[in-house]
Amino acid sequence: MTYTNGLAPIVTTYGPGNIHHLSYASNGGLPNVVGKITAPATAENETTNFLLGFSYTFTGYSFYWDGAGPAFWRVAGSPFTEPVGTSWTDATSALWGTEVILDANVQAQVSTAVNRDNEVIAFIIPDNLD
Template sequence: MTYTNGIAPIVTVRGPGNLHHLSYNSNGGIVNCVGIMPAPVAANATNAVTNFLLGFAYSFTGYAFYWDGAGPAFWRVAGSQFAEPVGTSWSAATGVPWGNQIDLGLNVESEVATAANEDNEVIAYIIPGGLD
């Protein structure tokens, strides 16, 4: 169960690109937060794999993300072997809101429009060595 007992989604990507992450629908009046986290690979390293752990805060009830790289991206819950493709834009994002109502192809453009930009400061962490 996502977000239960600290279990968060893991996004696995191949090659260079950016993971875009949105935290929205604050239950405490906090402004939406959006930003990118680049995969730390050289532009020509098309087979390099990066694993991102998506953090969360109990102040938000909505989370969405997408990958803009040339290579594939999949997400799963930590500890699970079941993986699904990641969205490719804010109009077709992967939504993992609180309560496990997973939404593939979620349109969150209106939430992004009101979000504070936090490029390279979003709550996404790179897992070293592919650990999870």
């Protein structure tokens, strides 16, 4: 199950672009948090792996890729991959405690979020970690 027992999505992207990440529906009264992290400048003809972190304070997470090439998500150790959304209106989304990751329109949650570009809980990781 994603977001439990330390299992967070890994997003593999192709080429330059940004991963946008939203944490929302705080169970502690915190505001929604949104931000992006940019693939390295050297990513023109390469892949970049992003690990999308989470906090037990939020119960909703969404992300999308705005790059020129495709992006796919998976859970570490799993061969199963799915495409990543390309905007907040068709973001890849997960709610805490569910086994389903789906496309969702989270524009309303983004409109109230505090911007944290380059400070969101998303990390660039090296290849071959699993």
